[in-house]
Amino acid sequence: MTEVTTAMSFPRLNEPAPDFAAKTTHGPKCLADYKGSWLVLFSHPADFTPVCTTEFIAFAKAHAEFQAIGCQLLGLSIDSVFSHIAWVRNIKEKFGVDIPFPIIADLSMSVAHAYGMVHPGASDTSAVRATFVIDPEGVLRAMIYYPQSNGRSVAEVLRLVKGLQTSSKNGVATPENWHSSEPVIVPPPATAQDAEARVKAGYDYTDWYFCKKAS
Secondary structure, rough: OOOOOOOOOOOOOOOEOOOOOOEEEEEEEHHHHHHOOOOEEOOOOOOOOOHHHHHHHHHHHHHHHHHHOOOOEEEOOOHHHHHEEEEHHHHHHHHHOOOOOOEEEOOOOOOHHHOOOOOOOOOOOOOOOEEEEOOOEEEEEEEEEEEOOOOOOHHHHHHHHHEEEEEEEEEEEOOOOOOOOOOEEEEOOOOOHHHHHHOOOOOOOOOOOOOOOOO
């Protein structure tokens, strides 16, 4: 007997992010509302769970830093608006933290499925900890997935957005654990002639394929 499996549809990098229109704790939202701004769309397994609570507190505390670089935050779980509102109020009451960004209520799981947030190996009824970075043109630029048992690093998400913005603006790459103001990597030359010219190009030269410059 042959086992039949259903292929899951996942979004892909450097392609348009899946469109959505959904109810949120701040009223109806759609992807077009974020045109012209960077967006971090992130899912969590469920409201009123401890790991998710720590993540939401961390995103809330970093909200001003994301806004300062032109990036909006948008949460999601497969819970109702009423559950989200109650949870947000609970976080304010118990932890003294306001959640300033909207949370999508995805009871139909339509947004979760469009973004590949539901992994049957983890759960058929909850979204994993997925994070999507979408640029101002609505193009998906990065994806990060975490299991339900382990919280993600909000500092890493912020670092990643800054790196993507720097790469987009200047046509460069960023090295491991790069932070703002640190040197960036110049893309390798595509011809032997350009490789030879790299020696005298004025970069921080290690070899023809590995050069850095100030960001």
